[in-house]
Amino acid sequence: MTTPPRTSPQPTVWPAFRARDARALIRFLVDTFGFEETAVYGEGDRVDHAQLSWPEGGGVMLGSVREGDDAWPAVPGTAACYVVTADPAAVRTRAGAAGATIVKELSTTDYGSSEFSARDPEGNLWSFGTYAGEPRSAG
Known part of the structure; x- marks a missing residue:
């Protein structure tokens, strides 16, 4: 299954998370x-924003854990991201x-997406697949 071309706005929703070792x-x-x-952006081992x-299309934003940053409650290593790709087999390889x-x-879901999942060294879950979501309504 290949991902059909879509006309949609430029991405304005970006998954964002913190990492214990952001540079790694x-x-x-x-x-x-x-x-x-x-x-x-950042100095030395610290990443203020990446x-x-x-x-x-799209992407993610991340930065180093900041001690005492109560405004960011997510624990490093607990994020999950789904990334649309036309060739999940190549990404899996x-x-x-x-x-x-x-x-x-790599497997095919009951809704026709070909996808696989992997963890990064921080523990975050990354899924890559052909499912690009349902078309937006014209309303």
């Missing part, structure tokens, strides 16, 4: 899954070759 997580997401490093773009922990092998 950035390298993992780029090297293992194929994200592109678009922007990284944007990683997905080549097929790349991830496996890079040593990613695959938690769900």
Whole structure:
């Protein structure tokens, strides 16, 4: 199954999370899954803000854990992201070759998506599949 071309607005919803070792997580997401490093701000080991773009559209934002930051209640390693890709088999092959922990092998869902899931070194769950969501209503 291939993802049909869609006409939709530029992404304005970006999953965002914190990481214990943000620089290592950035390298993992780029090297293992194929994200592109678009922007990284911070000094030394600290990442104040990073944007990683997905080549097929959208992306994620992340930064280092900040002690005493009560405004960000999410615990590092608890995020889950679904990433749409036209070729999940290629992403699965790349991830496996890079040593990613695959938690769900490539399979076809009952709604026709081909997808697999893996965990990053922080424990976040990444699912890659062909399901691009249902078309928006024209209303």
